[in-house]
Amino acid sequence: MAGFIIVISFIALGMISPYVLTRPEDAWGTTYDVSKRYLPPSLEHPFGTDEYGRDMFNRVILGARFSLMIAVGVVGLALIIGIPLGLIAGYFGGKLGNAVMRVTDMFLAFPPLLLAIALAATLGRGLENAILSLAISWWPWYTRLIYVQVNTVKSMPYVDAAKVMGLGDLTIMFKHVLPNALTPVMIQAALDMGSAVLEAAGLSFLGIGVQPPTPEWGLLVSQGWHSINVAWWISFFPGLAILVTVLGFNLLADFVREFMDPRLRITMMAKRVI
Amino acid sequence: MEFLRLEDLSIAYETPFGLIHATTGVNFDVRRGESVCLVGESGSGKSTVGLAIAMALPPNARVMSGRILYGGVDLLRLSEEERKKYSGREVSIVFQDPAATLNPLFTIGEQISDVLMSNLGLRKDEALNRARKFLEIVGLPDSERVLKSFPHELSGGMLQRVNIAIAISTEPKVLVADEPTTMLDVILQAQILELFEKLKRELKLTLIFITHNLGVASEVCDRIIVMYAGTIVEDGPADEVISRPMHPYTIGLLDCVPRAHIRDRKLRSIPGSLPDLSKPLTHCPFADRCEEVREICTRAIPTSIDVNPGHRVSCFKYIG
Numbered sequence: 001m002a003g004f005i006i007v008i009s010f011i012a013l014g015m016i017s018p019y020v021l022t023r024p025e026d027a028w029g030t031t032y033d034v035s036k037r038y039l040p041p042s043l044e045h046p047f048g049t050d051e052y053g054r055d056m057f058n059r060v061i062l063g064a065r066f067s068l069m070i071a072v073g074v075v076g077l078a079l080i081i082g083i084p085l086g087l088i089a090g091y092f093g094g095k096l097g098n099a100v101m102r103v104t105d106m107f108l109a110f111p112p113l114l115l116a117i118a119l120a121a122t123l124g125r126g127l128e129n130a131i132l133s134l135a136i137s138w139w140p141w142y143t144r145l146i147y148v149q150v151n152t153v154k155s156m157p158y159v160d161a162a163k164v165m166g167l168g169d170l171t172i173m174f175k176h177v178l179p180n181a182l183t184p185v186m187i188q189a190a191l192d193m194g195s196a197v198l199e200a201a202g203l204s205f206l207g208i209g210v211q212p213p214t215p216e217w218g219l220l221v222s223q224g225w226h227s228i229n230v231a232w233w234i235s236f237f238p239g240l241a242i243l244v245t246v247l248g249f250n251l252l253a254d255f256v257r258e259f260m261d262p263r264l265r266i267t268m269m270a271k272r273v274i
Numbered sequence: 275m276e277f278l279r280l281e282d283l284s285i286a287y288e289t290p291f292g293l294i295h296a297t298t299g300v301n302f303d304v305r306r307g308e309s310v311c312l313v314g315e316s317g318s319g320k321s322t323v324g325l326a327i328a329m330a331l332p333p334n335a336r337v338m339s340g341r342i343l344y345g346g347v348d349l350l351r352l353s354e355e356e357r358k359k360y361s362g363r364e365v366s367i368v369f370q371d372p373a374a375t376l377n378p379l380f381t382i383g384e385q386i387s388d389v390l391m392s393n394l395g396l397r398k399d400e401a402l403n404r405a406r407k408f409l410e411i412v413g414l415p416d417s418e419r420v421l422k423s424f425p426h427e428l429s430g431g432m433l434q435r436v437n438i439a440i441a442i443s444t445e446p447k448v449l450v451a452d453e454p455t456t457m458l459d460v461i462l463q464a465q466i467l468e469l470f471e472k473l474k475r476e477l478k479l480t481l482i483f484i485t486h487n488l489g490v491a492s493e494v495c496d497r498i499i500v501m502y503a504g505t506i507v508e509d510g511p512a513d514e515v516i517s518r519p520m521h522p523y524t525i526g527l528l529d530c531v532p533r534a535h536i537r538d539r540k541l542r543s544i545p546g547s548l549p550d551l552s553k554p555l556t557h558c559p560f561a562d563r564c565e566e567v568r569e570i571c572t573r574a575i576p577t578s579i580d581v582n583p584g585h586r587v588s589c590f591k592y593i594g
Contacts, residue, residue: 157374164330165389165440166362175388179379262379262424 003251010245017061027058038156038231048233056129059215060237066216067197067245070131074196075189077135083178083185088244089143091148091173107140113202120208125172127216130200130209138192142185149181156180179194179217183260192252194246201242215240276343277480278304278327278448283340285322285331293336294551296322297504300340301578302404306447309481311491311498311512313527317548319504324484326350328367328450329357344448362393366441367450371457372433376425383421386440393444408443409436413469413474422518431462435469442473449473450482455490467493471589488531492516497584500524503548503559506578510585520587522564558590566591 018024025031029052036053039045047056089100107115119133154177155157162172201218203209210216212223217238224234258264275380276582282302286293297319304310312320325331327342329349344347349360369375377385386408387401402421409417412435425433434454441449451470455463471494474481483494491498498515500508500523508521519525526544546563549555558564561571570590578588 107543157369157371158377160330160332161367161369161375161437162377162389164328164361164367165444167388167391168358168392171388171392173474175380176377180377260379263426 001255003248003253003255006045006244006248007252008247010064011068013061013064015065018063018226021058021062023055023058026054027062027215029054029059029215038227039234040231045088047237048231050231050234051227056220056234056237060217060219060241063215063217063238065240066127066210066214067200067218067242069127070134070200070210071193071196071245071249073131074134074138074200075192077131078138078142078192079141079185079189081135082139083146083182085139086143086146087150087173087178087181089178090147091154091169093151099114104140104143104147107137108144110137112137113199116199116203117125117206117208120203125208125211127210127214130203134196134199137195139183142188145188146181148183149184150177153177153180179260183257186256186260187244190249190256193249194242197245276303277306277342277345280323280327281343282343283323283326283342284338285319285326286336286338287332288334288336288579292552295338295504295554296335296551297326297501298555300501300504302499302506302508302509304448304480304482307474307478307480308497309470309479309483309495311483311485311495312501312524313485313488313491313498314484314501315527315548315577317503317551318501320484320486322483322504323501324367324450324452326480327448328365329361330367337556347472362389362446363444364446365448365450366444366446368434368437368441368454370453372430372454373425374535375437376433378425380424381421382423382425382428382436386421386436386443389440390443405439405444408439411442411473412436412439413465414439430458431465434458434462434466438469438473442477442479445477446479448480448482449514452484452485453486454483455485455487470494488516488528492495497578500527503555505555505559505575506588507560508585508587509578510582510587514582514585520581521560521589522566522591523560525565526565558588 021027031054033053036049037051039049041048045055045057047060049055085100089097115137116133119136120130123129123133139261159172162176197218200209200216201221204216204219205222210219212219220238221235224231228235280300280302283297285297285434297301300323312323314320314463344364348461352360375559383402383405386405387398390404391398405421406417409420414420414432414435420428420436428436455466458466467490470481473479485491495512498510498512499506500521504521508515508524515524519528529542530544544563549559549562555575557573557577558571561567562569568590576588576590576593578586579592580586581592
């Protein structure tokens, strides 16, 4: 439940953040005030200020928007590419399955961050390109995971029974195989939401992802890094935001697992009633 | 024309270690409305025969020779489109493990109506009505609750009834039951057997019942076919096979059945194990374990011979 609340508030914050800022110009990073450089957290600046005298609280709040776009964008795109490919390869197998899985293996053979860096460098800077290049280096994991799951589920007696009772391939695929194969992928996806934020931060750090002064969390952490000895708060608060978000998604993963299995769903409901 | 005829059926499984010959030259006819039991130990090929009739052979099965004629149509060589017309519609199957045969993520109602909608082209509400009717036939009067239940909310016996309801809801003419009582306790076993009796009587189903238990076999079936190492060793009327078994293997198998009412009878087992099925048969498969083995048994495969009308045995004891 905690995970659910964290994730919901993260999404809500991501959507409304541009409209609730107290210092929008600080948040968007268009100001520069030397007199306010490196102010520690106080009532006026709860998260302190950065090296340009911008209010970190506003920057972190706005950052939720970009981190949300990255998390949902990268994982969502990777799922959209990865699940159908893995499902088709696993269900039909044979030459088609082999072809799909060998292409997947080719992608898996590259270190993912390296592939993302190469793609981002080719596509050019910016949020969209960072999301796209991370998604392209990400989907093979889902394809492989769902492929293995489909292969297990495919040999379950209820799939045989459905075939014998004359159900079509599409019905069997979407009612019997996919729902029973999906749980591990959904858990992995929920966990990956956090990793996607971290990897996007990695791209930003190398100068090929989101560009400053965009207040993306990963970028904020890396920007504060060189002044960590004099102003710990610059990296700390965006880092804390990432931590809480990743934690929220991990807890959500647990929730997803319980919710997708009717056997566990009952116990979960029971627990909540008590 | 025979209703269901198996001709010289030889099926092998492809494995990483080569072919495993599951059945070799299986021949038998089934009359309409007859109930036939296939009996044998694990690896005797009885399930393979059942799965072949139900068109449910696993992908690694290879038909080496033979045909399964159903109303003159060879069920083994249907196109995917034709197969859908027969599988589930004309021939249905009930599997061994009732819990594993149902998708854990959907309610019983959804699973039955899926089958009926795609098989008979019914609308959802028509399908559910039909599902209620068949749940009542299999002895689940509280059909409303059952339809709304997930598989894990029902007991093993109820699940097997649900599976039987799904299998017969399309009104097939042939029902293959692959060890449907093996996973159930004795009381439930008796109830499910009674249910098969009733279905046979009321729906005039032709029943192919697969079991390793001769006691169960004699309960449900008119006729018993005893299989060993992929071949039919004895085939005859149920009471005759039980009371006057002819083949040494059947005799041995009957001695393995514990019977509580005969106190001083010694429970025996058949020493040895099945022959190596990775090689094609060259002689009587039971020769290595047979107490009455003769010289010819290790050289040739016995052909089947009629010892009584409708009762045949494949054993050299009766040939010469």
